[in-house]
Amino acid sequence: MSRFPIPAADAAAPFQTEIIIRRSRFLTHCAHTPGMEAARAFVEQIRTKHADATHNCWAFVAGAPGHSGQVGFSDDGEPHGTAGRPMLQVLLHCGVGEITMVVTRWFGGVKLGTGGLVRAYQDSVRENLATLPLAEKVPTVELDVQLDYAHLDRLHRLLPTFEARVCAEAYDQAARVRICLPEALRGPFEEAIAGRTDGRARCTPVEEA
Secondary structure, eight states, X not given: OOOEEEESOOTTSOEEEEEEETTEEEEEEXXXXXXHHHHHHHHHHHHHHXXXXXXXXXXXEOSSTXXXXXXXXXXXXXXXXXXXXXXXXXXXXXXXXXXXXXEEEEOOSOOOHHHHHHXXXXXXXXXXXXXXXXXXXXXXXXXXXXXXXXXXXXXXXXXXXXXXXXXXXXXXXXXXXXXXXXXXXXXXXXXXXXXXXXXXXXXXXXXXX
């Protein structure tokens, strides 16, 4: 998957929603968390902030939407299987990646029962997702493009077509331009620049340069 939606909110300013169910307060925090380390750090941040709460249940999908390779969840003291896993199931099917949610509950004195807890935690996640501002994750790659000076204008004219931008330039016997572009457009760009320079331009990924 080359592009996918992510939460626009980060850990410094997470997106919050709140619902009340039978006098229990459910406060949901959501943030963009690129990777499991970031996800766990965000969970700990909210747990510390709301240490007075009855429960801080959480779930995350730290990779692309629906990918179960980087996930985690916790019931945080609620009956087994009534909070974290139900939250995770909603996140896995929401179409958003690199997302962590923490649902903080303050017990209101009325027990919800097993089924009621599952619905409450899933509804808390869905309520947040319904109005969650989104951004787009675009994996990128950096290329060093070495070419004749006579072909520089051709390179610069190609950049907007491939959503590319110049990161650095160096000039010696040949021009060397470092560009950043979406990973999915690397192949088409290399074909295009080769065609515009009679095959004389050389493109090298930065890690190999």
